[in-house]
Amino acid sequence: GPKVLQIPSHQIIDMGQMVTLNCDPVSNHLYFYWYKQILGQQMEFLVNFYNGKVMEKSKLFKDQFSVERPDGSYFTLKIQPTALEDSAVYFCASSLAGGAEVFFGKGTRLTVV
Amino acid sequence: QQKVQQSPESLTVSEGAMASLNCTFSDGTSNNFRWYRQHSAKGLEVLVSIFSDGEKEEGRFTAHLNRANLHVSLHIREPQPSDSAVYLCAVSFTGNYKYVFGAGTRLKVIA
Numbered sequence: 001g002p003k004v005l006q007i008p009s010h011q012i013i014d015m016g017q018m019v020t021l022n023c024d025p026v027s028n029h030l031y032f033y034w035y036k037q038i039l040g041q042q043m044e045f046l047v048n049f050y051n052g053k054v055m056e057k058s059k060l061f062k063d064q065f066s067v068e069r070p071d072g073s074y075f076t077l078k079i080q081p082t083a084l085e086d087s088a089v090y091f092c093a094s095s096l097a098g099g100a101e102v103f104f105g106k107g108t109r110l111t112v113v
Numbered sequence: 114q115q116k117v118q119q120s121p122e123s124l125t126v127s128e129g130a131m132a133s134l135n136c137t138f139s140d141g142t143s144n145n146f147r148w149y150r151q152h153s154a155k156g157l158e159v160l161v162s163i164f165s166d167g168e169k170e171e172g173r174f175t176a177h178l179n180r181a182n183l184h185v186s187l188h189i190r191e192p193q194p195s196d197s198a199v200y201l202c203a204v205s206f207t208g209n210y211k212y213v214f215g216a217g218t219r220l221k222v223i224a
Contacts, residue, residue, distance in 0.1 A: 031210055033211060035214075042214060042216045042217070043201065045211045045213065045214075048210050048211050050210070055210060056209065056211060091156070095210075098210040099144065099145060099205065099210070101159075101162060102147075102212060104156060104157040104159075105156065106155065106156030107155075107156055
């Protein structure tokens with residue numbers, strides 16, 4: 001079936017540095033999402049994105065976070081600067097339409113040290 | 114605030130016995146319901162999606178939706194040890210293009 005690819009699967013970064021998480025969504029999809037899951041905890045919505053704009057973001061989407069999808073390339077989540085509490089698995093997802101089936105990637109495990 | 118709650122937190126069943134998981138949601142503006150499975154430290158596997166009241170079967174997985182009771186359940190027929198995982202209920206609400214997840218039920222199937 002359709003696949004969302006996330007690269008890399010694991011990233012280790014020093015606290016205070018910038019990190020960009022990359023997501024290659026399903027090719028014809030128009031809606032994009034990021035979710036955060038701290039190890040052993042609940043999957044939490046961060047942000048969704050459509051037509052070049054953030055539609056909705058949660059309180060977990062701090063000012064240090066930003067998303068973009070320049071020219072139909074990767075959908076990215078940038079964290080600048082990173083903090084220890086940003087350590088989590090970040091899942092990217094995409095859907096063809098707003099209420100359509102959402103396909104998730106396998107996640108990128110971010111470890112901030 | 115829209116909420117999704119799952120019960121039980123953990124469940125142990127014997128191989129071959131039916132496993133039943135529950136999910137309640139906060140209000141009736143919900144429209145789509147999905148059950149996912151997550152093996153330890155891995156991605157999400159969609160099991161079944163249901164949009165209208167009643168039953169939806171996908172192989173050994175059956176979802177039952179009752180909007181009036183704000184409840185959706187997942188039943189796993191003839192579970193096997195390889196079904197041991199965390200099962201997540203996800204609900205989307207009208208007007209929101211996102212899913213709200215429950216905290217999950219950790220299922221263990223013993224041989």
